[in-house]
Amino acid sequence: MPQRRTEVYAMAAPPDDDVLLARSLHCSRAGAPVLTDVSLGVRPGEVVAVLGxxxxxxxxxxxxxxxxxxxDGGEVHYDGSPVHTLSPPRRERLRREHFGWIGAEPALVPExxxxxxxxxxxxxxxxxxxxxxxRALEWLERLDIDGVAEHRPARLTPSQQQRTxxxxxxxGPPSLLFADDPTAPLHGADGALMxxxxxxxxRSHGVTTVLATCxxxxxxxxxxxxxxxxxxRADTPAATAAEGVAACSLSV
Ligand SMILES: Nc1ncnc2c1ncn2[C@@H]1O[C@H](COP(=O)(O)OP(=O)(O)OP(=O)(O)O)[C@@H](O)[C@H]1O
Known part of the structure; x- marks a missing residue:
């Protein structure tokens, strides 16, 4: 189990054993900069929160x-190999075979x-x-939704949809899980349980996880x-609180 520690801002030389490594990322959307010089290293089995x-x-x-x-600029490496230079089909394959994703919207296939x-x-x-x-049923049981395994998503509650x-x-299980505000659609106890x-x-499967939350x-x-x-990248959570994190709604 990785030691809990406080991140220090400038990460000039991330350790070689990072399973996921981003160097000096720059991204723009609709002509406006969205990421500026973001570097990040994640070690195997670590759960890293991205707070903002x-x-x-x-x-x-x-x-x-x-x-x-x-x-637009910078590098992403997974397991020592570049991701940002892969062709779209190879990136798709990498994601399918090694990564898991859960976002704020369940995005289930209705059929x-x-x-x-x-x-x-x-x-x-x-x-x-x-x-x-x-294998799917094992997870559904663990998440207490095995009773609706044969239902279509439209019949589920929002909590059941998100647990699906x-x-x-x-x-998979994936080697690397990206969880983008996964409890956003859930209220109180449902979010905390999830x-x-x-x-x-x-943690029990050793899945390296990047968890975004406000x-x-x-x-x-x-x-x-x-x-x-x-x-x-900013250095203290206090700075984020001052920017209005309190506007976010989930309790754990
Ligand atoms: N496809 C897009 N086109 C234009 N602007 C975008 C796009 N995606 C994101 N942005 C802009 O980039 C900025 C960052 O958005 P992003 O969704 O990455 O932030 P976030 O921290 O995840 O926010 P939230 O907590 O609301 O999901 C915002 O100003 C957003 O409007």
Whole structure:
């Protein structure tokens, strides 16, 4: 288990054993800079929170780290190999085979049942439904939604939908999980339960995790926190609080 520690801002020489490494990322959206000179290293099995107020660039950072976006400048390396220079099909394959993603929207496939949604990463990797189904069901049971395994997403509550998305993100299991404000659509106890389940699952399976949140209480559950303000690394959570983090709504 990695030691909890406070991140120091300037990360000039990240350690060689980082499984995920970003160097001096720059990203613009619609002509405006969204990430400026962001560097970050994540060690195997670590749970790192990216903490920042709304609009600070957390989603853009996670999408860039996970190969969904190509940065305008800078580098992303996974397991020692560059991600930012891969062709789109190879980036897609890397994401499918090694990464999990859960965002604030469950983004389930409406035509598929709950277990088929949860099994999707396995099915896309070419596993048979016969092998994928029990593995998906294991996660559904752990998340207490095995009773709706044959339902379509439209019949589920928002909490059940988001837990299905979490089962899908973990079913692989992935080497690296990106969790972008995953409890945002959930209220109080539902959000707290989901977060506890997510953290217990990634820690027991050794899944390296990057968790974006605007809630310092959630960030405090990670092994380490890095702070984004206006698309730049910032050094203290206090600075983020001053920028209006209190506007975020989840309790744990
Ligand atoms: N596709 C896009 N086109 C134009 N601007 C974008 C796009 N995506 C993000 N942005 C802008 O980039 C900035 C950072 O957005 P981003 O979603 O990365 O921040 P965030 O910290 O994840 O915010 P939130 O907590 O609200 O999700 C915002 O000003 C946003 O409006």
């Amino acid at each position: 107020p709304r609009g600070s660039g957390k989603t853009t950072l996670l999408r860039t780290l996970s190969g969904q976006l190509v940065p 598929l049942t709950v277990w088929e949604n949860a099994a999707l990463p396995l099915l896309l990797r070419g596993e048979s439904a016969r092998r994928a189904r029990p 998305a979490l089962a899908r993100a973990l079913a 977060l506890r389940t997510l953290l217990a699952a990634v 809630d310092p209480r959630i960030a405090a559950l990670a092994d380490r926190t890095v702070v984004l303000l206006d698309g730049r």
